Amino acid sequence: MKAQGMCASQFDAVRQAFEDMFDDPQERGAGLCVQIDGEMVVDLWAGVADQEGTRPWTRDTLANTFCVVKPYVAVAVLMLVEQGKLELDAPVARYWPEFAQNGKAKVTLRQVMSHTAGLPALRAPDHNAMMYDWEHMVRVLAAEPLWWEAGTDLGYGTTTFGWILGELIRRVDGRDPCDFIHAQILQPHGLDVHLGVDEKHFHRIARFDSARGRVGDPYSQGLRAVLKNQPTHIATFAFTNPGMVPKRTSDPRWWAYRQPGVCGHGTAHGLAGFYSALLAGNFIGRELLNEFRREHSHGMDRVWMRPMRYGLGCMLEQQRDPTASHAMGPQTFGHIGLGGPISFADPERQVSFGFVTTTSGSHTMIDPRPSRLSSLVYAAL
Template identity: 85%
Template sequence: MKAQGICAQPFEAVRQAFEAMFDDPQERGAGLCVQVDGERVVDLWAGVADQEGGRPWTHDTLANTFCVVKPYVAVAILMLVEAGRLELDAPVARYWPEFARNGKARVSVRQVMNHTAGLPALRGPDHNPMMYDWEHMVRVLEDEPLWWEPGTDLGYGTTTFGWILGELIRRVDGRDPCAFIHEQMLDPHGLDVHLGVDETQFHRIARFDSATGRVGDPYSQALRTVVKSEPSHIATFAFTNPGMVPRRTSDPRWWAYRQPGVCGHATAHGLAGFYSALLAGHFIGPELLDEFTREHSHGMDRVWMRPMRYGLGCMLEQQVDPAATHAMGPDTFGHIGLGGPISFADPERRVSFGFVTTTSGGHSMIDPRPGRLSALVYAAL
């Protein structure tokens, strides 16, 4: 399938690989953007944005990104740190006193951001019916006990990350956290990323669905087995209570959902533009950017059930793991979303990368599709 958009001549192999993705009849629509020093060298899109195949993908088609937006709320927290309104090593309860209940008084802001807080998941009852009610979920978090002593183990805060950091922004700044992110970060830079899509823009959203036969790497397969067969496992609670699953993405409530850790809709150029702006110093200064991207935690993550490395709200390069490498430099950082979307940056090469898709794959980390594309980008550099 021929892609639309632009591709600088040195990156012609990237275009060819992007177009070759659509040799698979399950591949419906996708977008790819690569920026070097803030300049677009690749900005491609192809396919369709609906299930029936009648609505072509365009430059401004919005795709569901799931957790790709986690670094956005983390950077928002760092903006408040830089402004002197938050401290990384202060307890969350200093700003949100009710959070201290059930043994959480010593959980620090930094521990939430590097996934060592001991609160990566919510136990029963089923929270899916109330997940769209921010106030209700905040009360749930206040009453939730820890899974382990803060700072002693590693577990990805699938949904809890966004609620805790989002509520901190609300307590300190007064604004809804997604409003803060839009007003302070996205809108001033014209970034086509939406943390809660306005109803007038619903027509731009592509339909997201699973592909069959894409089982993923062994870690991903093991995680899927646990989630399906062990209802009391921490990973099962993290990914299902409430659940972030492809079928939810057809619900207009999801499109408008304002949860800054799990729900975003974006174009590929919007995602890449975020990291270009970040590298250019537009959100936080160099000291906090270094803090954001240096390793703060590593080890076997109890939720992902695989080795992970984290900065302060971003995932770090894993060159020893073929299914988790960005295929670029050793200092790359960014974040994946369930089923294939990804965005990251290579600070050494000043590269920002954004990929969105409507065809969900089976890898829990970096999908082979953007993995192949990023390797070709690196080769071209």
């Protein structure tokens, strides 16, 4: 399938690989953007935005990005750290006293941001019916006991991350966290990323669905087996209570959902533009940027059930694990979303990368599609 957009001749192999993706009849629509030193060198899109195959994908089509937006709320929190309104090593309960319940009085902001807080999931009862009610969910979270002593183990805060950091923004700034992110990060740089899509943009949203026959790497297969067969496993609670699943993405309530750790919609150029702006010194100063992307935790993650490395709200390069590698430099950092979307930066080469898709794969880390594309970008540099 012929891709639309632009591609510098140096990256012709990237364009060819992007077009070759659509040889698979299950591949409906996707977008790819690569920027170097803030300059666009690849900006491609192809396919359709609906399941019927009648609405062409355009440059402005919005794709569901799931957890790709976690670094946005993390950077927003670091902006408030830089302003002196938050401290990384202060207890969360200093700003949110109710959070101290059930053994959480000493949990620090740094531990939450590095996924070592001991609060990666919510136990029963089922919270899916109330997931769109922010006030209800933060009350539940404030009352939730720790799964383990903070700082002693690693567990990805699938949904809890966004509620904790978002509530801290509300407590010290007064604004809804997504309003803060839009006003302070997205709008000033014209980034086409939405944490809660306005109804006037609903028509731009592409429909998301799973592909059949894609099994994923062994770690991913193991996680899916646990989610299917072990209802009381911590990973099952983290990913299903409430659940961030492809079937939810056809619901207008999801499109408008304002949970800054799990629900974003954007374009590939919007995602890449965030990292270009970040590398250029916007949002936070160099010292905090270095703190954001240095390793704060590593080890076997009890939620992902695989080895992970984290900064302060971003995932770090895993060169020893090809299924979790960005296929660029060792200092690369960014974040994945469920089923294939990804955005990241390589600070050594000043590369920013954004990929969006509506065809969900089965790799829980980096999908083979963007991995192939990023390796070709890196080879062309």
